[in-house]
Amino acid sequence: MDTIEQLKKERKKLLHEVEALLTMIATPVLVVDREGAVIHTNTVAENVWRRSPITLMNKRLPELIEPAKLLKLVQQGKPVKDFPVQIIDAAGIHHPYMCRIHPLYVNKHVERAVLQFTQPVLQQGSERDRKYTTRYTFSDIRGNSPAITELKVQAQQVAKSDSTILIRGESGTGKEVLAQAIHAASHRMKGPFVALNCAAIPESLLESELFGYEEGAFTGAKKGGKPGRFELARGGTLFLDEIGDMPLFLQAKLLRVLQERRVERIGGSESIPVDVRVIAATHKDLEAMIAKQQFREDLYFRLNVIPLYIPPLRERKEDLYGLVDFYMKKFADRLGKETKRLSSQVWKKFYEYHWPGNIRELENIIEYIVNLEIGDLVTMSSLPASLRENAENENGTDQPLSVWQNKTTLDPSPLKIEETEEYLIQQALRRFGTSTEGKRKAAEALGISLATLYRRLQRYHREKKFSK
Template sequence: MRSVLRDIQDTVIKYANIIAHVIDVDVEIVDANLCRIAGTGAYSNRINEDISNEGFVYKTVLASGQPQFIEEPGRHKLCLSCPKQLICAEKLEMCTPIRLRDEIIGVIGLICFNDRQKQHLLANKEAYREFLGQIAEFISIKAYEKQEAERNLAIVNLLNQVVNNIDKGVLILDKDNIIVHANGSAMKQLALSPTCFQKKISLEATGDSLLASEEFKITIDNKVYYLIGDIFPVRLRIAEYSKVLIFNEIKKVKSGIYELTNIHNDVRIGNILGGSEIMRQLKAKVLKIAASHSTVLITGESGTGKEMFARAIHAESSRQNYPFVAINCGAIPDTLLESELFGYVKGAFTGADPRGKIGKFELANKGVIFLDEIGDMPLYLQVKLLRVLQERKITRIGSNQVIDIDVRVIAATNKDLRAMIKENKFREDLFYRLNVIPLEIPPLRERKENIAELVMFLVAKYARLFNKKVTGVDEETMRILERYSWPGNVRELENTVEFMINMMEGDGILTTATLPKNLLEHRSEQTNRECPIRPLKEIEREAIEQALKIYGVTTRGKQLAARQLGIGIATLYRKIEEYSLS
């Protein structure tokens, strides 16, 4: 059993010596294990002895909790089993229990070894009994204080372990903003060294409030950090502790929000299907421009995969380890688009999130922001976007704080922005600022050589998704798919394949019976148009001849002719050779 009195033995010995000196009787103090913790006179050289074989009076006190007064030690009934019965050197013994809460932790006794001491104590029996009780209480208080100190130390150690293992940074500062303590997260986020303690920092609120916490600007060794957190005053009377700052660096907050809201969909250029000449040229261009920091404007019809190419540019660039943040400018109401792009602080406007919000530009810092359907952005926001592109700075709604950003902007549209400029629906200066690197994604009808490859890829995707086994696509069905014009481009093709997988019979073969109605109607119309007409090869030859006359036989002319004819450049060369048109 742990001895509480042993933990304060030095104090207990001092009490025993003082009592003995004041009242001129000897003192003995034992713990709950009947080990002598303190003693004077005859017992002064016998401290730390085990007296369990002879301390029968003390045993009774420990068991009953009642004080004892033994006027004839060695002859009292409590002494019958004691080995010193009848030969005890003690003349008188007065003892009382030492309590700590509801536990008896020891016994304190006044011992007389001569008649003078005995008579003196008997003459003041009640006063000494009361005095002994007070001394027992003093010892109990010291034991309690010792336990509380140990408990507080244990709590502090526990709290330090908790603080050092939480993800947020914690700084404890004194009244002069000198660092008293910093946890591991704070050391890491602020790049602090072990010499940071007792170093003064500059701490000021920016006035902005985000995510229900304040934003602070903190300067340490001439390095500036922006933090999101809260300051808590230390109300304990500890001179060196004034306040506690619990925080996350704002870039870490942004990273956490990005991780929670972003769907990881990394697209490398090698993942983009399409082996046609026009697609090979497009993919080569993506690889060439990926290393740049210039803005890119991707144009193309709806469903051609503009976001996929934007993601490929990000994945192939030096920004690949930083965020890719996409926002559809046409899918968000004009009144909310500004706050989505630039964020806002607490109380910025009626109906705003009371915690404030970090905008997409801040979330994309160091990475790429993809502004899809840029043609749908209202004119007043186009002005603000142009300023951001020129100055590389943003300001949250409701804030006066200017925030530097490093973001590559990739915009996309399926609209004719030049025509919109003439109609005063799109700013010309913004167009040229976005169109530094133009990237045009061809519609699916201009790269029909890719259709079979795309079909098989999508068949495998949806067969796996629906847990179905597909054994193949029959020739007639594939021919219909390849001849269709696909006004909805790859998105329409994907929807069609998903429909076909759902309609497939148990044999696992995709036939014309699985095709949607619009493709079957298109085949019927095409057949009706072709039947009463001349042979297809004759029409094809004439069409190619006419296209070459218009666009010429240079490499560029043939590329334009192929695009107008709706065939790939490789197909055109093959047809020229077949019809001896070169």
């Protein structure tokens, strides 16, 4: 009996030591048992797998990592260094990593193993691949509104093809994030993602940046010449942001490259083949520009093979809760601070606000709040002056609105208590579904018991407000 108790104490001590160490490691780490079940993790691993700690700890190694041989190595109980694996994130995207296995022993028996993951060192000569990589996938496009859901479905469908895409949307909506996500989900994902902002480069330099130049092409040209973005993007994706700002004389040359899939450097005579997928983006009204002869109609049709539209934030305000929650946690982690709660007045203002800067503006405001708010409740006085100046009902009192701490996307319009309750339940069911499991999650999110939820639904059904 004493031996069993001693064994339990040893195991408990081991787990405490592991938990303390995990918080100090800056790379993804999993602690697994002999069967490959995850029993501990760290914050870095949660970000890499894009899963919550609870979700990760309900998984086994074969569900999270390829190849399956990794589990056999864990069970053998031998230290392993730099074993190549593929981490499978929540979106199903594979990421190459190197895995180090450190077995954990209790009384000379392998009980668990610590798996540490590091990104592989790129070989010499792959500077292009190191420079032109992506950071975003479809899981980074946040929101569950119908418009965003439909957009992600469409984009994922076309990601597998090589067809040219034109992304439309206002500034700050995340056009490059979408372009990177498409590249990351395509068969070109291992190739470079090269971006060029047509509005950020002077006209005199834009041509050489895009198509490159030969040695001696002009005064100041580099010895040996320089490849353009088309050449740098070979085997990958070229993202042309703010295509509406490209001058007309370059539009004609771009059209020819898109048709022929070949480029000629400035000052050169050689026609260079380029295997590139082109994704263009703009916030401008290209049709109006065509009517004013400011944009070539033939180029428009060549670019607009697959049109995608990102709606502005004001048209998908049901996504506000999730976005605020994400950015609040992001900046709290980055700045080493606690997350904040928004008062009902602040939520009301957020839902009434026009958001001319879209997601970028929301992100900046949340970063401002996390930096400057001392307490845990964000009131109207905590907001930037630009947002606060147009606030309505400034004399109203700010009160915590506890329902907003639940993960439901709801509209905080002022309603009667009975109407509010009915509305919150209806929105929660829309989010989680009406299955038994969906109702359980809805009840948990609303902070009520499952029995209470069923009683409310029975009452609403009798009153014919909405079905069970």
